[in-house]
Amino acid sequence: MVDVWLPYGNTEVCVRVPAENLQNIVRIKEKVSAKKIEDEVRGSLENPIGSRRLSEVVRPGERVALVLSASEAPVIKPIVPLVLEEMSRAGLKSSDLTVIVAQDLFRSEAEGVLGQLKNDILSFGANMIIHEFSSETIPIGEFGSGIKIHINRVFAESKVRISASLVEPDPYMLYRWGGSSILLGLSSIETVRQILSPALNLDNPSDLIFKGIFEASSSLDITFAINIVRNIKGGIVGLVSGDFERCLQESIRIADEIYRVSVEKRADVVFISPGGSPFDASLFEACRCLENALRISKRDGVIILVAECPGGYGRVDFHEALSKFRGDPKSLERSLQKRFTIGGFVACRFLRVLRGANIGMVSALPDFYISEMEGLKVFRTANEALTYALERSGRRSKVSFIPHGNLTLPTIEEGER
DSSP states (O other), rough: OOOEEEEEEEEEEEEEGGGEEEEEEEOOOOOOOOOOOHHHHHHHHHSOOOSEEEHHOOTTTTTTTEEEEEEGGGHHTTTHHHHHHHHHTTTTOGEEEEEEEEOOTTTTTTTHHHHHHHHHHTTTTTTEEEEEESSEEEEEEEEETSEHHHEEHHHHEEEEEEEEEEOOOTTTTTTEOHHHHHHSSSBOOOHHHHHHHGTTTTTTTHHHHHHHHHGGGGGGOOSSEEEEEEETTEEEEEEEESSSHHHHHHHHHHHHHHHHHEESSSSEEEOOOOOOOTTTTTHHGGGHHHHHHHHHHEEEEEEEEEOOOOOTOOSHHHHHHHHHHHOOHHHHHHHHHHHOHHHHOOOHHHHHHHHHSSEEEEEEHHHHHHTTTTTTTSSHHHHHHHHHHHHHHOOOOEEEEETTTTTTTEEEGGOOO
C-alpha cells in the first residue's frame, strides 16, 4: 500500500492505494523563494523589461491608476509604497495615485481584507476605489473578435495605467494575470459575458479564454506592468516589471517551470484536490479544478474531487443555477446567453463535467446539498471513494493523484492525446 496525502481544507486526507494501482502523483515543482518582496520589487522597478523606469514615464499632474485584484490584495499591497516612491521621483504627489481594486470573479477575498487595505492605502496618501458591476464604465473599443470592451471610468480616464498582479495557473483561463484582472474584474458584466460565453460548451475552455483576453488586452494601453510569480507555498520566485506583454511572457516562462507538469498517459481514475483552503472554501471554488482532472482522465473514467467546502455552495447565483437546471447544461447555456451570471457560468461548466464523466466527491457537504446534483456521488472518506472507483473502473485500474488541482497544468505527452 502507498499512502497519498491530499489537501483538504486546512488539513489533509490520506488515500491508501495498492502499489499496483498507483500510476503517478502529479506534483508541482519546488522552487526556492526570495526572502523580501520589497527588495524584489525595488530591484525590478529599477530594471524594467522593455520599458523605461516608471519614474521616467510619469509626469507631474498626471492621473495614475494602479489596478490590483481583490483576492491578491495582501500580496500586492507592499508594491504600493514603492510605486509612490517612483512617482515622487518624477514630481508627483501620493494623491495623484488611485488604487483600483478589481473584482475576482472566481475567488473570494478573506473577510476584512478590503477594509484593512483601504486603511493602508489612505495612510500612504493615495486614493482607493473598489470596482463592482454597478460601477460606471465607458466603452474603449471593439476588438477584432467582436468583444465590446467597457472599462471602469476612473481607470479609462487615467493617463498612466499600472497593472500589478500575480501570474499563476487558473483552470478556466490557463493563467490569471493583469489582463484577466482588468478585462474580467474592471469591466461590465456584458464584457465578461462576451469573453466567457464562447467557452461554455468547449471540452477545454482555458486556451480560448486566455487567447481572447490576451488579444483584447492590447486595447487597454497599459503603461507599466508589475507581475509576481509565487511557488506553491506562496513565496516569491519571480518578479518582473515593465512592458505589459514582455512581462507576461517572462512571467509565464517562470511559472511554467513550476506549474506545468508532463504526464505520460491518461489514468482510469483521477483523485484531485483543488489544493485545500482557500481553494475548497465552497463548491463554487472547488469544482473548477475538475477541468484539469479531465485533461489526464480516460474517456468514461472516474474522477474523485477531494474538497471540504465548509461554505457549502458558495455564491447564490451558482446555487440557483444548479438547482434550476440540475442535469441540463444545454438549457443553462441558453439561459446564460440572455442573462449572464458568474455563478451560472461555473455551474454550466460543472454540470457539463458531471454529464461527461463519472464524478465522485469526498466532502463535508450535507446530503441535502448533494441531492440537487444528479450524477454526483459523495463519500465521507477518501478510501471509501477509492473502493468505489476501483469497483467502477476495474481492479487493475491505474490511479493518478493531483494534490493541487487549481494550480497544476497537467499536459499529456504527445503520443497519448
